[in-house]
Amino acid sequence: MTVQRDGGGSDGPDADRLVLTGSRGVVGRCRDFVGDRLAVRGWLAGADEEQRAVVEDVLLMTSELATNACLHAGGPLEVRVRDVGPRLRVEVVDGSPQPPEVRAVAVPSRPGGHGLRVIGRLSRQWGSEPRGEGKAVWFEVERAGMR
Numbered sequence: 001m002t003v004q005r006d007g008g009g010s011d012g013p014d015a016d017r018l019v020l021t022g023s024r025g026v027v028g029r030c031r032d033f034v035g036d037r038l039a040v041r042g043w044l045a046g047a048d049e050e051q052r053a054v055v056e057d058v059l060l061m062t063s064e065l066a067t068n069a070c071l072h073a074g075g076p077l078e079v080r081v082r083d084v085g086p087r088l089r090v091e092v093v094d095g096s097p098q099p100p101e102v103r104a105v106a107v108p109s110r111p112g113g114h115g116l117r118v119i120g121r122l123s124r125q126w127g128s129e130p131r132g133e134g135k136a137v138w139f140e141v142e143r144a145g146m147r
Contacts, residue, residue: 015082016040023075030066030079031059034090037081041088043143050144057122058090061139064115065092068100068137077134087124087140095134 018033020026038044038055047055062079069076073096080091102116119126123139 015080017078017080019078020076023070026070026075027063027066030076030092031063033079034062034081035059038088041081041083043088048144054141054144058088058141061119061122061141062090062092064119065090065137065139068092068115069094072096072100073098073134080136084140087142089138089140091136091138093131093134093136097130097134099128099135100137 016037018029020029035055038058043051043055066076066079069092073094076092076094078091078093080089080093082089082091100116102120116126119139123141126137126139128135128137
C-alpha cells in the first residue's frame, strides 16, 4: 500500500491518501487503508468498547462509499483521510460528476439501496463536492466521548 501524505493546501494539514489502480479487491483496499490510518492517528490505542464501535462504523461507511463508487461511478480513484477540527473526514473520490442520491427503497427488507441511509445515521455529517472531472463523497465522525 502506498500512502501519500499531503502537508497542507486545499486538503488541510495531514491528509493521507491512497491512489487506487485496478479494480480487484478495491473495497477491501479502501477499508484496509482507512483502518491503517485510524491506527496511525491513535484511534485504536487503548480503545474502549465505544471507541472500537466508532472505528467499526468508520470502516463500514468506507466500504459503503467504495461500493457505491464501484456500482455507480466506475470505481473509486482515491481515498483520503484527514482531520477537520475535532472530526475525522474520509473521502472517496471517483470519476463521475453525478452527485450521490438517496433513493427510495422498494422493499426495505431486501439488500441494496441502504448505504447512504446508513452513512447518514452513523456519521456526524456527509456530503459530496466536485473534484476535478468527478467528485469526492465524504463523511465525518468524532471520536467516542466527543459527541
